[in-house]
Amino acid sequence: MPQPIPSCMRRLWSHWHRHRVVKCRLRSRVGAVGCLMLDYLVIFGRFQPPHREHSRVIEQGLKCARQLIVLFGAVDLPRSIQHPWTFDERVEMLESTLAPDASERICMLPAPDNLYRSQRWAKAMSAIVAAQVAADGRAMSAVRIGSLGTGFDVRAQARQGLSAWPGVNIKPPTNNYGTDVRAQVFQVAAGGEAQLEQWLSAAVLPALRATLDTAWFAELQAEFAANDQFREAWRHAPWPPIHVTVDAIVIVQEQVLLVQRARHPGKGLWALPGGFLDPHETLVAACIRELYEETHIEIERSVLSASMRLNEVFDNPVRSARGRTITHAYLFDLGDIPLAPSVTGGDDARLARWFPFERVQRGQLFEDHYAILQAMIGLE
Structure with a gap:
């Protein structure tokens, strides 16, 4: 059966x-x-x-x-x-x-x-x-x-x-191979000399070129340029860079805290609060710092630290278009307190908001953050 x-x-x-x-x-x-x-x-x-x-x-x-x-x-x-x-x-x-x-x-x-x-x-x-x-x-x-x-x-x-x-x-x-093809598409859209005919069937080209004049493609083109600028800063490093980031998963009463990204990459998408590790801080310290910077969550640090239940590493090699990026995610479970703490977007976040688990949509989340929630709190 x-x-x-x-x-x-x-x-x-x-x-x-x-x-x-x-x-x-x-x-x-x-x-x-x-x-x-x-x-x-x-x-x-x-x-x-x-x-x-x-x-x-x-x-x-x-x-x-x-x-x-x-x-x-x-x-x-x-x-x-x-x-x-x-x-x-x-x-x-x-x-x-x-x-x-x-x-x-x-x-x-x-x-x-x-x-x-x-x-x-x-x-x-x-x-x-x-x-x-x-x-x-x-x-x-x-x-x-x-x-x-x-x-x-x-x-x-x-x-x-x-x-x-x-x-x-x-x-x-x-x-x-697919990454290279997409790069060629964005370069052609920007007026480059790449020849898509080398990569794509002639039957595919009309449908693909029809997307190049859309508003959503223009937005992705801006994101591609921002990512390219980010990678350019590391182009002369003596070895391929591996970036380390942290993400905070804060839950209370079957709700999870998300922020809306204010700029590229992922401008306008919802994401877990988080960011890059600074040179002289521990991973958990970086996670808590980013959480407060991006959400201004109104809760005592001692209470937040005591609520940490789990941490896990997410290291899929292609999880981020910015390059090889390994993130350490920390789960903070605030339990069944009567009211979710007040939050306000700050720093890289335009907004901060509590979402009921059932209202979290894969199509609204940045990069692999929905997959992280699947792994950490069991979203389907």
């Missing part, structure tokens, strides 16, 4: 099946079925944007499986220089590169991320695939499934959690 789809994904799955169910009725039209090793090949990726290496992987995948299930990550994140295009925009771009006979053998589905909990992510991916196999009128126990991740971080998660689905002998895109 297929595993139930986790509640955090039901709305996405329901929306997709209402509006695009026809595309997920996979029909094999391969003549020599016996030459194929797999019934399904599951391909994980972000496809930000779909590029020539993705097309190569899909073309080779169609040679070793009757049907492909392409799972798109980053489906419910805010637009950023790492994730500029929405799920529907990326699907449209990728579909434009497919021949009609190939399109009939490919199903494209949303797959929400769970960056720091690989087993939960793998369980969710298994549920999506099982539901699709069942929709095709087949049983999981009767089909052969393989998997392939198109990004090194996704491949690492898949190795940890999806060992039942063996990898296939297809070379994935090289590390940072």
